[in-house]
Amino acid sequence: MTTDGRRLRGLRSREAILEQAVSLASVEGLNGLSLGRLATATGTSKSGFFSHWQDKEELQLDAVEWAVRQWTEAVVAPSLLAPAGVRRLFALHEARLRFYSDGVLPGGCFFFSVQAEFDDRPGAVRDRVSRALRDWLGFIRRQVSEAMALGELDGSVDPAQLAYEIDALGEMIVLHSRLHDGPAAFVHGRRAVLQRLRALCPDPSLLPED
Amino acid sequence: MTTDGRRLRGLRSREAILEQAVSLASVEGLNGLSLGRLATATGTSKSGFFSHWQDKEELQLDAVEWAVRQWTEAVVAPSLLAPAGVRRLFALHEARLRFYSDGVLPGGCFFFSVQAEFDDRPGAVRDRVSRALRDWLGFIRRQVSEAMALGELDGSVDPAQLAYEIDALGEMIVLHSRLHDGPAAFVHGRRAVLQRLRALCPDPSLLPED
DNA sequence: GAGATATACAAACGATCGGTCGTTAATATA
DNA sequence: TATATTAACGACCGATCGTTTGTATATCTC
Numbered sequence: 001m002t003t004d005g006r007r008l009r010g011l012r013s014r015e016a017i018l019e020q021a022v023s024l025a026s027v028e029g030l031n032g033l034s035l036g037r038l039a040t041a042t043g044t045s046k047s048g049f050f051s052h053w054q055d056k057e058e059l060q061l062d063a064v065e066w067a068v069r070q071w072t073e074a075v076v077a078p079s080l081l082a083p084a085g086v087r088r089l090f091a092l093h094e095a096r097l098r099f100y101s102d103g104v105l106p107g108g109c110f111f112f113s114v115q116a117e118f119d120d121r122p123g124a125v126r127d128r129v130s131r132a133l134r135d136w137l138g139f140i141r142r143q144v145s146e147a148m149a150l151g152e153l154d155g156s157v158d159p160a161q162l163a164y165e166i167d168a169l170g171e172m173i174v175l176h177s178r179l180h181d182g183p184a185a186f187v188h189g190r191r192a193v194l195q196r197l198r199a200l201c202p203d204p205s206l207l208p209e210d
Numbered sequence: 211m212t213t214d215g216r217r218l219r220g221l222r223s224r225e226a227i228l229e230q231a232v233s234l235a236s237v238e239g240l241n242g243l244s245l246g247r248l249a250t251a252t253g254t255s256k257s258g259f260f261s262h263w264q265d266k267e268e269l270q271l272d273a274v275e276w277a278v279r280q281w282t283e284a285v286v287a288p289s290l291l292a293p294a295g296v297r298r299l300f301a302l303h304e305a306r307l308r309f310y311s312d313g314v315l316p317g318g319c320f321f322f323s324v325q326a327e328f329d330d331r332p333g334a335v336r337d338r339v340s341r342a343l344r345d346w347l348g349f350i351r352r353q354v355s356e357a358m359a360l361g362e363l364d365g366s367v368d369p370a371q372l373a374y375e376i377d378a379l380g381e382m383i384v385l386h387s388r389l390h391d392g393p394a395a396f397v398h399g400r401r402a403v404l405q406r407l408r409a410l411c412p413d414p415s416l417l418p419e420d
Numbered sequence: 421g422a423g424a425t426a427t428a429c430a431a432a433c434g435a436t437c438g439g440t441c442g443t444t445a446a447t448a449t450a
Numbered sequence: 451t452a453t454a455t456t457a458a459c460g461a462c463c464g465a466t467c468g469t470t471t472g473t474a475t476a477t478c479t480c
Contacts (some may be wrong), residue, residue, distance in 0.1 A: 009427075009476095009477095010426070010427060010428095013427085013428090027330045027331075028330070028331070029327070031242065032241065032242070032327075034466075034467065034468085035467080035468065035469090036466070036467075036468090044428075044429090045428070045429050045430075046468085046469090047428080047429060047430075047431090047469085047470085047471095048427075048428045048429065050468095050469075050470080051426070051427055051428060051429095052427090055468075055469075056468060056469090106330070107329075107330050108329075108330075112326060113326060115385055115389055116322060116323060116326035116327070116385065117239070117242075117326070117327075118389075119317075119318075119384070119385055119388040119389045120237045120238070120316070120317050120318075120388060121237075121238070126389070129389070130389045130390065133385075133386075133389055133390050134390060137390065160394070160398065161397075161398050161401060161402070164382075164386065164395070164398035164399070164402065165379065165398070165402045167382070168378050168379050168381075168382035168386075168399075168402075169375060169378050169379070171378075171382060171385075172374075172377070172378035172381060172382060174329070175325055175326065175329055175343075175381075176343075176374065176378075178329040178330060179325055179328075179329045179336070179339070179340045179343055180340065180343050180344060180347065184370070185374070187371075188370065188371050188374035188375070189374070189378075191371060192371065192374065192375045192378075199409070217447085217448090217456075217457090219446095219447095219457075220456075220457055220458095223457080223458090244436075244437065244438085245437080245438065245439085246436070246437075246438090254458075254459090255458070255459050255460070256438085256439090257439085257440080257441090257458075257459060257460075257461090258457070258458045258459065259439095260439070260440080261456075261457050261458065261459095262457085265438080265439075266438060266439085
């Protein structure tokens with residue numbers, strides 16, 4: 001027997017803790033998040049964390065892992081329902097916008113907070129977060145290449161270049177919507193990518209007009 | 211007499227402290243920055259800070275002010291040397307790229323770190339940083355409008371929309387260059403804005419080809 | 421049922437946090 | 451020259467940081 005109530009309960013609370021950690025980290029970052037506050041938020045004691053993780057960094061690494069899974073399920077997976085090509089590319093962008101506007105995470109985007117926090121802080125967390133960004137950009141880039149292969153994007157497009165643009169225009173919505181002009185940021189972030197794709201697409205009717 | 215050695219020395223050390231604070235905050239944020247480490251970095255005692263500022267938040271606010279001045283002098287002012295219109299708009303973008311690639315600040319961009327840190331943290335610092343972002347976007351928007359008035363940008367352009375795109379494509383260079391692909395981020399960030407402007411400009415010869 | 425294992429906790433650790441207090445020495449004001 | 455004022459400091463405050471230790475207890479293995 002490996003289905004044991006004790007370990008199962010451990011796994012459940014482990015997941016609950018990680019969910020809270022990702023949620024809080026989207027607001028105050030993974031370092032800004034303190035074990036004391038995380039304990040309060042989860043209704044446990046902070047010493048209990050050390051039954052699950054060796055130290056704070058291990059918890060942070062697992063939180064990144066959890067956030068990657070969440071992002072994959074909520075943003076990447078839905079986009080795969082759209083037909084490959086330029087429509088899937090825009091579906092990916094819209095899934096991201098929905099993730100933000102739905103308020104899935106109180107801070108908007110876990111990766112925005114954490115990457116800004118760790119881009120200058122060498123260590124395991126930085127490496128893990130860097131890999132997450134590389135994988136994400138790689139996925140966008142592959143969708144661009146596939147759209148080109150399908151003849152749905154101009155042949156002169158540089159996939160890495162366009163992937164950078166799509167990511168940058170999407171990511172900065174988080175900051176602008178919270179710090180500057182609220183809903184207008186979503187309009188700008190959506191339209192920027194949409195018009196860029198339409199301009200590069202031989203058959204713009206594949207995409208909404210606006 | 212108001213030119214007094216004592217107060218002058220105070221002003222000098224005040225400026226030196228703020229410069230260090232902005233520098234450190236570009237790496238670890240304005241909250242991540244602790245008074246103890248700032249004291250070590252400046253070779254002073256942390257209790258000395260309270261001769262200049264009432265509390266940490268006042269120091270943070272002055273640090274933002276200092277960073278705004280630095281940004282204005284190093285990025286905004288040089289762009290004004292270029293002729294108004296689309297050339298000035300691109301000169302502004304290039305001045306920003308130079309600010310990043312020259313390594314003026316060890317963390318790349320003070321505002322990127324601090325805005326990501328405070329976008330979800332209500333208070334005076336958030337308000338001040340929000341205003342800085344508003345002013346910066348307003349400046350870009352005015353340059354767009356001026357370029358349109360000069361007939362150097364397509365009449366269908368929405369200035370706020372284009373300002374968002376220019377800022378987003380420039381800002382994310384900081385993150386990508388540090389966390390992902392180094393120099394390639396500069397190429398992507400530069401080319402994205404350049405090609406966007408060229409596509410909207412009736413006379414692309416005003417801008418470099420690549 | 422016995423013994424090992426694992427979850428979770430309270431209490432406490434040294435370090436560091438932002439901040440206070442009282443003092444010293446240099447300068448400004450009179 | 452006498453008197454405020456000021457920059458700057460060392461010592462210390464309570465709170466919180468991440469972490470360690472020891473313990474109680476529920477579950478799993480045998």
